[in-house]
Amino acid sequence: MTLAQHLAALDLLRARAFPEEGYHLAELAVGAPSEEQAEAEREALALVLAGRWGPPALVGLSSMLARHGEGEAIPRPWDLLCTSVPDIQLWRVGDRWVALGLARWDEAGLRIVACHTEVDPP
Template identity: 70%
Template sequence: MTLARHLAALDLLRARAFPEEGYHLAELAVEEPTEEQAEAEREALALLLETRWGPPRLVSLYSLVARAGAGEEIPEPWGLICASVPDIQLWRVEAHWVVLGLTRRGADGHGLLACVTGVDPP
């Protein structure tokens, strides 16, 4: 089951020690990578995570993209995230942030971006 694999991947990212950069970033596979399927998987996964951690914050990354475009240095992983997805679902879990976003992979369709980080959003 795809959702079970996604949950396991997130649990693994949360359990692993952070590298020097302070985050783990992964693209979770979507079996049928159409926008509709990827969005449905993101929403289903978010509902499961909501039962664990409560409702996510829904965050548009437009302002980060604009700030980066104006020359501001955006700390990683947030610079990578805002360059990859237009908005995120965000949870604060203990001392970490858990991020879900919907990516566009060109002709290959869409995917789910997952990030676990100790770096606060800018």
């Protein structure tokens, strides 16, 4: 996907009504040939989004993952993110959140993951 396609996909995600769970989670890019390539794509997208919404908060999810592992109930989509993404770039846009991360869910390689939610981070 190109940067324009990533932006279009994210804009469509943000335009959709939320299901009952209050979030949308999507893969914007699948199987980047290298970690450097995937990181560069995420950073390019984050730079454009920073132009729209300001700089993102850089949030490590390891403490959330540890709390989840200790049995704390982490609400969706944050439980899904913390078990698959080590860190996110996070924006507060109005009363909603937009997060970007890099996930490795299987041997297909890294994926740029976007989350749009009305659920506040725990």
